[in-house]
Amino acid sequence: MSAFSRLMYLVIQRAARYLPDKAPDPLRHKHDQLGRPLPRVDGRAKVTGAARFSAEFRFDKLAYASLVYSTIAKGTISRIETAAAEGADGVIAVITYENAPMMKNPPIVPPYNSGERPKGTAASDLPVLGDKVHWNGQPVAIVVAETLDQAEHGASLVRVRYRAERPRLSFDAVKHEATAPVDVVGEEPTVEIGQAEQRLQRAEVVIDHLYRTPRHNHNAMELHATVAAWDDHGGLTLYDATQYVYGVKDTIAAVFSLQPDKVRVVTKYVGGSFGSKGNVWSNTILCAAAAKAVRRPVHVALSRRGVFNVVGGRSVTEQRVALGADKNGHLTALIHTGVSATTPHGPFAEPFGAPARYLYATDSLLIDQKIVHLDTVTNTAMRGPGPSVGTFALESAMDELAHELGLDPLELRRINEAHTEPSTGRRFSSRHLLEASERGAARFGWQPRAPRSRRDGAWLVGQGVAAAQYHVVRFPATVRARVNADGTAVLQTSAQENGMGTATVQIQHAAERLGLPVDKVAFEYGDTNLPKSAPAGASNQTVALVQAVKDACEKLQRELLSLAGNGAPGPLSRTRFDQLEARDGGLFRKDDGRRGETYAAILQRLGREFIQVEATSGLPFETMKYAMHSYGMQFCEVRVNEESGEVRVARWLGSFDCGRILNAKTATSQFRGGIIMGIGAALTEETLFDERSGRIMNPSLAEYHVPVHLDVPHIEILYTDIPDDHTAAGAHGIGEIGITGVAAAVANAVFNATGRRIRELPITLDKLL
Numbered sequence: 001m002s003a004f005s006r007l008m009y010l011v012i013q014r015a016a017r018y019l020p021d022k023a024p025d026p027l028r029h030k031h032d033q034l035g036r037p038l039p040r041v042d043g044r045a046k047v048t049g050a051a052r053f054s055a056e057f058r059f060d061k062l063a064y065a066s067l068v069y070s071t072i073a074k075g076t077i078s079r080i081e082t083a084a085a086e087g088a089d090g091v092i093a094v095i096t097y098e099n100a101p102m103m104k105n106p107p108i109v110p111p112y113n114s115g116e117r118p119k120g121t122a123a124s125d126l127p128v129l130g131d132k133v134h135w136n137g138q139p140v141a142i143v144v145a146e147t148l149d150q151a152e153h154g155a156s157l158v159r160v161r162y163r164a165e166r167p168r169l170s171f172d173a174v175k176h177e178a179t180a181p182v183d184v185v186g187e188e189p190t191v192e193i194g195q196a197e198q199r200l201q202r203a204e205v206v207i208d209h210l211y212r213t214p215r216h217n218h219n220a221m222e223l224h225a226t227v228a229a230w231d232d233h234g235g236l237t238l239y240d241a242t243q244y245v246y247g248v249k250d251t252i253a254a255v256f257s258l259q260p261d262k263v264r265v266v267t268k269y270v271g272g273s274f275g276s277k278g279n280v281w282s283n284t285i286l287c288a289a290a291a292k293a294v295r296r297p298v299h300v301a302l303s304r305r306g307v308f309n310v311v312g313g314r315s316v317t318e319q320r321v322a323l324g325a326d327k328n329g330h331l332t333a334l335i336h337t338g339v340s341a342t343t344p345h346g347p348f349a350e351p352f353g354a355p356a357r358y359l360y361a362t363d364s365l366l367i368d369q370k371i372v373h374l375d376t377v378t379n380t381a382m383r384g385p386g387p388s389v390g391t392f393a394l395e396s397a398m399d400e401l402a403h404e405l406g407l408d409p410l411e412l413r414r415i416n417e418a419h420t421e422p423s424t425g426r427r428f429s430s431r432h433l434l435e436a437s438e439r440g441a442a443r444f445g446w447q448p449r450a451p452r453s454r455r456d457g458a459w460l461v462g463q464g465v466a467a468a469q470y471h472v473v474r475f476p477a478t479v480r481a482r483v484n485a486d487g488t489a490v491l492q493t494s495a496q497e498n499g500m501g502t503a504t505v506q507i508q509h510a511a512e513r514l515g516l517p518v519d520k521v522a523f524e525y526g527d528t529n530l531p532k533s534a535p536a537g538a539s540n541q542t543v544a545l546v547q548a549v550k551d552a553c554e555k556l557q558r559e560l561l562s563l564a565g566n567g568a569p570g571p572l573s574r575t576r577f578d579q580l581e582a583r584d585g586g587l588f589r590k591d592d593g594r595r596g597e598t599y600a601a602i603l604q605r606l607g608r609e610f611i612q613v614e615a616t617s618g619l620p621f622e623t624m625k626y627a628m629h630s631y632g633m634q635f636c637e638v639r640v641n642e643e644s645g646e647v648r649v650a651r652w653l654g655s656f657d658c659g660r661i662l663n664a665k666t667a668t669s670q671f672r673g674g675i676i677m678g679i680g681a682a683l684t685e686e687t688l689f690d691e692r693s694g695r696i697m698n699p700s701l702a703e704y705h706v707p708v709h710l711d712v713p714h715i716e717i718l719y720t721d722i723p724d725d726h727t728a729a730g731a732h733g734i735g736e737i738g739i740t741g742v743a744a745a746v747a748n749a750v751f752n753a754t755g756r757r758i759r760e761l762p763i764t765l766d767k768l769l
């Protein structure tokens, strides 16, 4: 990283602490539209099949392609035999590193704290096709044919010879060689406050254990798919399952040495992603390359195995949490260290140390994250990257400490509630974790009891609790806003709908800002021909767009006021912007409700068809100045069969503190989805990795077990709905917090039911017998 950009980053971070606060957003207390459980505006299109997903785009002369994957983990390709495939029915071309169009290595995202501008968002900077093999399952050829069946058959006929080398595949064999990563998603890998190891030695009560979490893979319903079509002028249009259309655009432009305006990416609907579609993986680039090679539009849809081969999941982790406390439960030492795996070509260090940076006041703190490099597909962010597995360790350890002290685990958390951010000393912008916790406990019927003290026939019953946390991120975004002479409004930005309710919430939000009914507001999205949105990642897209929509609506209203109020003898003459409120389809004086004008009246009077503005939200100084997080407390009841070891989750309640909730329905659904995914991590999810071959052994939903309906109990969701005075609409991100704390809550409940402490996920029955 360049020293200059890194320095600028540090200066901006530091300077932000001295910036004055922005005026709080008046909308944070308004409830006409925001917060209502408005049903999804895209719901009908989705259930009727009218919503087109990336794999469903069709063109004249569309060809289909299938990938050939390496069968060794490391080595060099000595020969690729393509003749049989080339001769097969319907095959148009077999593309390998020997005959592929020219491609530069894809640009990966630089470390966030480097201050460098990303040139692309690839997951790995390896050559897209090359003679070197870096993992088992790496694409080594792409077969293009008239139909998908012909492409798959052709791919099965390609023979690849290798000179194999010895790969590094065993995490346990190399973990003692772990080293510090450059960064941990923007944070320093080490935090040291006080002398935590010494304080631990002297503590009255000590808990010190290792916790392990396995590899996980994202299993979105929609498989990764791309349709690529080049035009006669060297322009390229991609329909691609992604969390960030502009990231695809920039990456593809860099790989094919195109001006970015030559690449258009269209993605309106995404069938889930959880982080897997946050980066550009080689399937997308190969689709564009194949379309270029055969001069026809090409369709690449990965199989489920294909996704496991090409798209990395969550790293394995081994974490040590050591807690020292006095007899009253006051933390004197908090140590969270450990190792995760990554690759030399896509260094994502799973930030499991995150929750220890933010959750508890402690006299001394040590966080130290290390990485090892393995020869695998590169790992990436998966829902709640960091806290999802970090809370398993930290929140299990807190439960162990509470047990040791004979304290209610909620009481232990209350005693150690942080009043400033432990790792930085910054003030919290808004933190009501204890309130969420108390409301949750009352509603759930939280009753701490001794382990193994409740039983229902063969079933041992236990309750568990764990804190949830995910930090607030906001990337800049641009939104275009327009009001039309018929009194309707349109918002435009490139964001995709990844399933969280993006369009629905922004329509509600803009309707509230503009004083319009929701059916008068349209939201147009999912296309790089529209202004650049923030990515849908790090739980940020909604809050990023709320800020940008706020800015765009205000700019639009100021423009309207200056046209309607200045000079012209209308009801709004000699009115200042701060004297106005938006309601009833227009702008009205707060001090005199009769003085005002609808948007339609203003535009008709001016003889204008529409008025349009564009606004870009600025840098997120608020998240630099304040410690800003979403919080929650997860409560569950489990039943463990004493004879079989089977664990059933019987009841769940998540109580959250995430600022103002913008839509009761989509938010509740988002929290629930996270909890369901967390139940998977707790009990069933595990990518089985063969350390001899580097092959993933369970790349299918038949063998990689995500929760099904019968695994999921009734999940009740509470939220404080207390606005954050430092964010637009008072909102925080909520996309990922739901999964955090879940595995720990289950493990703690299993301990409460059985007296057995399981420190390795998933909690399968063999570990309990």
Ligand code: MOS
Pocket (backbone or CB within 6 Å): 243, 273, 274, 275, 276, 278, 381, 382, 383, 384, 385, 536, 537, 538, 539
């Ligand atoms: Mo998220 S795991 O940042 O898409």
